[in-house]
Amino acid sequence: MSDLLNTVVSAGTFEGNQELRSRSELTAKEVMREVGAVLRMSEADVALLAEVEADPGEDQTMIINMGPQHPSTHGVLRLMLELKGETVLRCKPIIGYLHTGMEKTGESLTFMQGGTNVTRMDYASPLNNELVFSMATEKLLGIDGDIPERAVWMRMLLSEMNRMSSHLLFMASNGMDIGAVSMMLYGWREREEVLRFFQKVTGLRMNHNFIRPGGVAADLPAGWRDDVLEILEMLGPRLDEYDTLMTGQPIWRERLQGVGVITRDEAIALGATGPILRSTGLAWDLRRDMPYLNYKDVDFDVIVGSYGDAFDRYAIRLAEIRESMRIVRQILGKMPGGDFRIQNKKVTPPPRARIDESMEALIHHFKIFTEGFKVPEGEVYVAIESPRGEIGCYIASDGSATPYRMHVRAPSFVNVQALPHMMRGGLVADAVAVISSVDPVLGEVDR
Amino acid sequence: MTTDVLHDCVLGQSHGQSVLFVPKDRYIATLRKLIDDSYTMCVDLTAVDFLTHPGRTLPEAIAPERFEIVVNLLSMRDRTRLRLRTQVSEADASIDSAFDLYPGTEAMEREVFDMFGITFNGHPDLTRILMPEDWDGHPLRKDYSQGRIPVQFKGSAS
Known part of the structure; x- marks a missing residue:
């Protein structure tokens, strides 16, 4: 048992992995997920939506962090928001700051x-x-x-x-x-x-x-x-x-x-x-x-x-x-x-x-x-x-x-x-x- | 364990709750059929590492593997629950993602990946969710030590 406890399985993950990435780094499916559009729609619906949501271009958008220390996030919730002006285009909650196993x-x-x-x-x-x-x-x-x-x-x-x-x-x-x-x-x-x-x-x-x-x-x-x-x-x-x-x-x-x-x-x-x-x-x-x-x-x-x-x-x-x-x-x-x-x-x-x-x-x-x-x-x-x-x-x-x-x-x-x-x-x-x-x-x- | 059959899978009972033992290769196909049976909500998806408890009770037709994916489905129409248990081997610790059928499993599958190192094929964003991104190892595996803080006693010899 003791040698079992020492085994560490390498994860192959890296820092910055969980964060909201810019559009150019994502596949269409990942973008759809992050705008929350993949909700039990048929593939035809999703394809239609993809045409409507024209890519706003990265020079017009900005990714900002909200939290983990923002007072309105009820603790240590961190949200990464992609904004175009005042409008939220995408959002990704990043959690785990309070994980204690x-x-x-x-x-x-x-x-x-x-x-x-x-x-x-x-x-x-x-x-x-x-x-x-x-x-x-x-x-x-x-x-x-x-x-x-x-x-x-x-x-x-x-x-x-x-x-x-x-x-x-x-x-x-x-x-x-x-x-x-x-x-x-x-x-x-x-x-x-x-x-x-x-x-x-x-x-x-x-x-x-x-x-x-x-x-x-x-x-x-x-x-x-x-x-x-x-x-x-x-x-x-x-x-x-x-x-x-x-x-x-x-x-x-x-x-x-x-x-x-x-x-x-x-x-x-x-x-x-x-x-x-x-x-x-x-x-x-x-x-x-x-x-x-x-x-x-x-x-x-x-x-x-x-x-x-x-x-x-x-x-x-x-x-x-x-x-x-x-x-x-x-x-x-x-x-x-x-x-x-x-x-x-x-x-x-x-x-x-x-x-x-x-x-x-x-x-x-x-x-x-x-x-x-x-x-x-x-x-x-x-x-x-x-x-x-x-x-x-x-x-x-x-x-x-x-x-x-x-x-x-x-x-x-x-x-x-x-x-x-x-x-x-x-x-x-x-x-x-x-x-x-x-x-x-x-x-x-x-x- | 008394058994029955549903969608060609073994249906067992555990403390009055229905448990469906789904083979890994028919996991998504069975979920698809269950959605048609009005199991429209996936309330929970988790895993168990049976490394140190291999002799668990299973129906005869099911060969135990190290990992087990446990999916809890809910039918709001019939007000019933159904639990899916799928055996996942250590050598090939991966399973198809249920994300396309139940978008809500996205975070749950990430948690299972984070905690058990089971990968989900077709998941759009399979990254760690609770542990730091550059963490080594998967904490809920049974061969991962719990860790402890050494206690120093005052005045002790060492």
């Missing part, structure tokens, strides 16, 4: 520890990441049907609260990008209230590692119901304020309407999910269409747009906060009592009180946290609806206590690839609005 790290962490890893991918909705990882692990273990009802409802509660906090963060960053700075402060302020609730429940504002294979880490604290109600009561009027501040406001509409348009077929071809897909008018929400947890038992609407532009994506997220509040209200009425984690000695550590009186419980506790539990050989893909779209977890297990391969299908990673298409023909100033409307979380893009 989390999928590789995941291969050496046990299924018990894996949650701490995946929760750091999409740091704006950590609980959804933990949820999808836990659900994949449970499916491999074959205990996905035995999770206690209270744990399932708690997971739904946390997932929906997380959707609210994530969309509130979008409101803040979207406002900031477009110049509505007061919105930024309001968005952060409301999100903080939700995070305070998370802190009370899980102990941490972010990166909770609270949803674990087998259930959740702890029961809800005393008074949680009042905290949730307080947030719901606070949030309703605040969302109406957002409406007053932004939705009906002419400047806001001018900035967003008709910007970054994508059609339904294009979104499907590019694999875009979440608010981007729904903004094109396709009502596709995994919570409703392929229900997991207990989403079939609650009432909510799937919000769709009609133009596929940045304004639709803004409006969808605003309305989705309201839908999440509606779901949370129903969860409050339905939360059952009982266990918050499965009583399966294989995956659940013994309760704290047992450790004091039983040697076996102590050993069991020690072993489960150091060695983890063995997961049967197999492979499984589980997907749920995160605030950004479909987040999926593919785990291949070889029967040991660590995943043989753990892959997370990150919605932002795929959605970012729709940027060149949405930006084509738009203005540089609108590029900021388009990035913002995709709402990428770079931790998840790069993993």
Whole structure:
């Protein structure tokens, strides 16, 4: 094994390889890809398009870098834009600046520890990441049907609260990008209230590692119901304020309407999910269409747009906060009592009180946290609806206590690839609005 | 593993999920047929390196190879998912690109190339996507060491 570890496969790649190249260096197909024109068109269509898009000549165009340190790129997204005057002709997102090899790290962490890893991918909705990882692990273990009802409802509660906090963060960053700075402060302020609730429940504002294979880490604290109600009561009027501040406001509409348009077929071809897909008018929400947890038992609407532009994506997220509040209200009425984690000695550590009186419980506790539990050989893909779209977890297990391969299908990673298409023909100033409307979380893009 | 047949490929079940084992030479042709079966969205494309776990469960007709390309398709019409697993050998670590059928796989295939060194024939821009451009090696291969930072203990003899 040791000599295997020293083998380095030469890659044959070179510096500057990923960057946007000038037209003269590209084949026609590569140009078509970078203007985003190769979207399930017949070859005849593509040929037609090639005639329309006359080569603007390199003396008239300019390639500029936007990012990786541009404030509106939400982290370290770098875009290379080919401009003709103020118009974006081509765009190429260059990612990887935040790559920390989390999928590789995941291969050496046990299924018990894996949650701490995946929760750091999409740091704006950590609980959804933990949820999808836990659900994949449970499916491999074959205990996905035995999770206690209270744990399932708690997971739904946390997932929906997380959707609210994530969309509130979008409101803040979207406002900031477009110049509505007061919105930024309001968005952060409301999100903080939700995070305070998370802190009370899980102990941490972010990166909770609270949803674990087998259930959740702890029961809800005393008074949680009042905290949730307080947030719901606070949030309703605040969302109406957002409406007053932004939705009906002419400047806001001018900035967003008709910007970054994508059609339904294009979104499907590019694999875009979440608010981007729904903004094109396709009502596709995994919570409703392929229900997991207990989403079939609650009432909510799937919000769709009609133009596929940045304004639709803004409006969808605003309305989705309201839908999440509606779901949370129903969860409050339905939360059952009982266990918050499965009583399966294989995956659940013994309760704290047992450790004091039983040697076996102590050993069991020690072993489960150091060695983890063995997961049967197999492979499984589980997907749920995160605030950004479909987040999926593919785990291949070889029967040991660590995943043989753990892959997370990150919605932002795929959605970012729709940027060149949405930006084509738009203005540089609108590029900021388009990035913002995709709402990428770079931790998840790069993993 | 109970098996069935779809488009002349072995169709298996894994924890209630449909898995189609597609031979490499019929990969694109099968995808083309599956699009007609309303699998219009390719949600995910990834790979697994089975170097240190060769004895995995596979249907009898499938000969295991070192790499496996895993494609997750989604049919919005039928609300079903289908997973494709294609064996890719170490000696010829390449497969045809699905870019023409699913433009969204562009970035995913680049990621697989970056992480596993599997090349995709016909991909318009096969470059590294997550690692630095001049990086050596493919990190998610099992023969690529995870790397560690040596710990220096204070006051230790060495």
